[in-house]
Structure formats: structure tokens, C-alpha cells
Amino acid sequence: MTASTLVYDIRNSRYLNITGRCTLRCQFCPKHNGSKQVHEYQLALDHQPTATEIIPLLGDVSQFDEYVFCGYGEPTLNLKTLIEVATEIKRLGGRVRVNTDGLGNLFHRRNILPELANIVDALSISLNADTEATYLRHCKPKLKGAYQAVNDFIKLAPHYIASVQVSAINGLEGVDIKRCEQIVLDANAQFKPRQLGIVG
Numbered sequence: 372m373t374a375s376t377l378v379y380d381i382r383n384s385r386y387l388n389i390t391g392r393c394t395l396r397c398q399f400c401p402k403h404n405g406s407k408q409v410h411e412y413q414l415a416l417d418h419q420p421t422a423t424e425i426i427p428l429l430g431d432v433s434q435f436d437e438y439v440f441c442g443y444g445e446p447t448l449n450l451k452t453l454i455e456v457a458t459e460i461k462r463l464g465g466r467v468r469v470n471t472d473g474l475g476n477l478f479h480r481r482n483i484l485p486e487l488a489n490i491v492d493a494l495s496i497s498l499n500a501d502t503e504a505t506y507l508r509h510c511k512p513k514l515k516g517a518y519q520a521v522n523d524f525i526k527l528a529p530h531y532i533a534s535v536q537v538s539a540i541n542g543l544e545g546v547d548i549k550r551c552e553q554i555v556l557d558a559n560a561q562f563k564p565r566q567l568g569i570v571g
């Protein structure tokens with residue numbers, strides 16, 4: 372069996388794979404389509420990595436544009452590792468981005484943004500749909516109230532994090548990409564359309 376990849380590089384950034392757990396079951400996620408690979412990396416994890424496992428793998432922070440908490444899972448579900456590793460990256464002078472489905476507050480039943488404010492430079496949040504019905508169809512959330520929660524998170528995030536980008540996928544059936552953009556702009560965040568089928 373191929374060993375789990377905890378860190379991997381794409382272009383000039385180092386990606387950190389800290390959980391295989393997710394709050395969504397997106398139909399378009401390669402994880403649910405028989406693949407756990409992004410580029411040449413095997414991202415399946417058999418456990419939730421600790422900061423002690425990840426920190427030695429950070430490398431020389433001056434060599435990377437940013438560190439991105441990503442992988443095939445929702446990084447805020449391993450919040451302890453996320454916070455400890457991000458704190459270390461900031462201490463070393465690096466830049467931190469978190470790719471999230473925006474359901475961290477719903478999952479943890481509290482606002483986690485104050486805990487991220489000083490250690491996360493940028494958030495990339497997946498909105499994915501302009502209506503609850505299309506969101507439920509494509510993303511199959513495991514928690515009730517997920518669509519409202521991601522919308523609330525998008526509105527709240529710019530109050531804590533300097534750069535907030537929100538994405539939706541162009542070409543996803545039933546999704547009005549223009550309406551997604553309007554939701555994002557109304558929240559004072561930056562809109563980033565993505566193309567169906569391209570991960571990472």
C-alpha cells in the first residue's frame with residue numbers, strides 16, 4: 372500500500388493534508404469517485420495527523436509562497452493540528468491559507484474564526500451552490516443547516532481574516548454562477564470561479 376502523503380507541493384506552495392474526514396460528501400469529489408490522488412499524490416489517511424507529525428515536514432518556509440491546509444478532507448475537523456501547525460508556520464515567518472467548506476462553526480458549535488484570526492492569512496471557502504436545493508443535491512452535507520451555515524461563515528470570515536476567497540464551480544448542473552458571485556460580493560469577499568473536474 373502506498374504511504375499516506377501528509378505534505379505535497381503544487382507549484383510554489385506546500386499543501387498540508389491533516390484529515391481525511393469531511394462534513395460533506397460532494398458528488399464531484401474525486402474521493403467518492405474511486406480516486407484519492409491529486410496530481411501524483413496519494414491522499415488517503417488512516418489517522419488524524421498530529422502537529423508533531425506535520426511540523427518536521429514543513430521545510431524551509433522561505434522556499435514556499437504559502438502553506439495550504441487542504442487534502443481530501445475538511446481541515447477544520449482537525450482543528451487542534453490546524454491551529455498548532457499554523458501557529459508554527461507564522462512563527463517561522465510563512466504564509467497560511469486554509470481551504471474549507473465553511474462548516475467549521477457548525478461542526479464545532481462555536482465561532483472558530485477568532486482562533487484563526489492571527490494565524491491564518493487567507494481562507495478559500497467553497498460555496499458550491501446558489502440555492503440550498505442544489506447544495507444539498509451536489510454536496511450531501513452530513514449536518515443539518517449546512518447551507519445556511521456556509522453562508523453565515525462567508526459573511527463572518529472577512530471580519531477576522533485578511534483575504535477571503537469564495538469559490539463555486541462553473542459547469543456544475545443547476546448552479547447559477549452569477550448568483551453565487553453576487554452572494555460572495557454581498558459578503559465583502561472575493562469570488563473565484565473554478566472549473567468542473569480540476570482539483571488543486
Ligand code: SF4
Pocket residue numbers: 393394395396397399400401402442443444445472
Ligand atoms: S468538501 Fe472537498 S473533500 Fe469534502 S467531499 Fe467535498 S470535494 Fe470532497
